[in-house]
Amino acid sequence: MSYGSPLSSGARKMLLLGSGELGKEVIIEAQRLGVETIAVDRYADAPAMQVAHRSYVIDMLNPEQLRELILREKPDLIVPEIEAIATNTLVELEQEGFKVVPTARAARLTMDREGIRRLAAETLRLPTASYRFADSLEEMKDAVMELGMPCVIKPIMSSSGKGQSVCGSEAEIASCWNYAMEGGRAKKKRVIVEGFVQFHSEITLLTVRSVSGTVFCEPIGHVQKDGDYIESWQPHPMSEQQRRQAEEIALAITDALGGYGLYGVELFLTERGVLFSEVSPRPHDTGMVTMVTQDLSEFALHVRAILGLPIPGVRLLSPGASHTLKATRDHKDFRITGLQQALAVPATQVRVFGKPETRKGRRMAVALSSASDTESARAAAREAAESLSIQYN
Ligand SMILES: Nc1ncnc2c1ncn2[C@@H]1O[C@H](COP(=O)(O)OP(=O)(O)OP(=O)(O)O)[C@@H](O)[C@H]1O
Numbered sequence: 001m002s003y004g005s006p007l008s009s010g011a012r013k014m015l016l017l018g019s020g021e022l023g024k025e026v027i028i029e030a031q032r033l034g035v036e037t038i039a040v041d042r043y044a045d046a047p048a049m050q051v052a053h054r055s056y057v058i059d060m061l062n063p064e065q066l067r068e069l070i071l072r073e074k075p076d077l078i079v080p081e082i083e084a085i086a087t088n089t090l091v092e093l094e095q096e097g098f099k100v101v102p103t104a105r106a107a108r109l110t111m112d113r114e115g116i117r118r119l120a121a122e123t124l125r126l127p128t129a130s131y132r133f134a135d136s137l138e139e140m141k142d143a144v145m146e147l148g149m150p151c152v153i154k155p156i157m158s159s160s161g162k163g164q165s166v167c168g169s170e171a172e173i174a175s176c177w178n179y180a181m182e183g184g185r186a187k188k189k190r191v192i193v194e195g196f197v198q199f200h201s202e203i204t205l206l207t208v209r210s211v212s213g214t215v216f217c218e219p220i221g222h223v224q225k226d227g228d229y230i231e232s233w234q235p236h237p238m239s240e241q242q243r244r245q246a247e248e249i250a251l252a253i254t255d256a257l258g259g260y261g262l263y264g265v266e267l268f269l270t271e272r273g274v275l276f277s278e279v280s281p282r283p284h285d286t287g288m289v290t291m292v293t294q295d296l297s298e299f300a301l302h303v304r305a306i307l308g309l310p311i312p313g314v315r316l317l318s319p320g321a322s323h324t325l326k327a328t329r330d331h332k333d334f335r336i337t338g339l340q341q342a343l344a345v346p347a348t349q350v351r352v353f354g355k356p357e358t359r360k361g362r363r364m365a366v367a368l369s370s371a372s373d374t375e376s377a378r379a380a381a382r383e384a385a386e387s388l389s390i391q392y393n
Pocket residue numbers: 129152154158159160161162164194195196197198202224226227228229266277278285
């Protein structure tokens with residue numbers, strides 16, 4: 001394989017659909033290999049746009065706008081960075097000869113919770129939480145009564161916990177439905193109701209499919225609040241049996257989705273074994289920790305894999321942890337403070353995403369620490385993240 005310099009006629013062009021903090025790191029890694037990068041999102045000045053060669057603001061859920069841009073740019077690689085994309089258009093474009101990462105089908109199936117859950121639980125027979133789908137408050141009531149409480153209600157199209165709630169009593173059913181309707185991103189009024197899993201811990205198993213075969217990273221443990229991640233660490237201690245089950249599940253789901261790229265397989269570790277939760281066909285937020293733990297971060301691995309380059313192995317260089325900084329209100333005029341104190345914590349780095357606006361609960365930065373053990377790394381990353389704050393003017 002050979003290609004010219006970025007912006008020359010022989011350049012290898014990567015177009016990223018979604019331009020958040022994860023995409024920003026993907027673009028940086030692609031540029032390190034001399035790839036021309038184009039960032040796309042629904043709003044201007046998104047993090048990845050700030051480091052790409054050029055960028056576009058479009059409604060990525062609009063099939064015409066998406067097709068028009070891709071035909072204009074003719075990228076060598078189309079790299080979905082979020083779920084909210086007109087994925088049927090990606091399927092068509094793939095049939096027309098474009099390369100969608102890892103595959104257009106993987107993007108389509110993971111775009112909504114129903115596609116991936118039915119593939120995992122019904123086709124592949126992987127163990128998951130019990131679940132039902134519902135299209136109205138009435139149907140949801142029946143599903144909740146059938147599965148029992150507590151249960152978890154999620155819009156079928158949402159991410160980072162948006163519109164997700166735990167229903168603990170009959171009196172809460174209507175407010176859970178309303179919350180899901182507000183938090184879902186598409187017009188679809190459909191929810192998944194899941195039995196509440198009493199897990200000991202939950203992990204992300206980063207799984208890379210490349211020309212060299214499938215490679216697993218060390219498991220990443222994480223803590224979520226309101227459906228969104230707060231801290232993660234690597235490696236997470238697991239028994240031999242748990243590790244075997246986790247890898248079997250990850251191999252089954254990633255083989256079924258196919259293509260080259262890095263997948264984030266989310267799993268619950270429970271008394272009755274390892275359960276599949278969901279999978280991202282792209283770098284995972286909890287995997288930002290790999291920027292300080294591995295020789296190749298999850299972003300470097302994704303880029304290598306999708307370019308068709310070899311990945312002979314991944315080395316964990318040190319235990320490490322990440323801890324997020326989240327905004328507490330919606331604002332346009334703000335400053336991030338506390339870097340002085342945060343970076344005084346030994347073996348610690350910070351990524352400030354550069355998002356143009358805050359929203360309540362929006363992730364704005366992350367602290368990353370390495371240490372001789374994960375507990376010390378967690379304490380350091382927490383201390384650094386808690387030193388940071390957002391000053392709203
Ligand atoms: N059935 C369940 N039982 C118990 N906890 C759950 C269940 N489903 C989800 N959770 C909790 O909520 C978190 C977020 O859920 P999920 O991953 O389905 O949402 P998401 O919006 O897709 O998040 P993201 O986009 O960040 O991956 C999980 O990591 C877990 O902590």
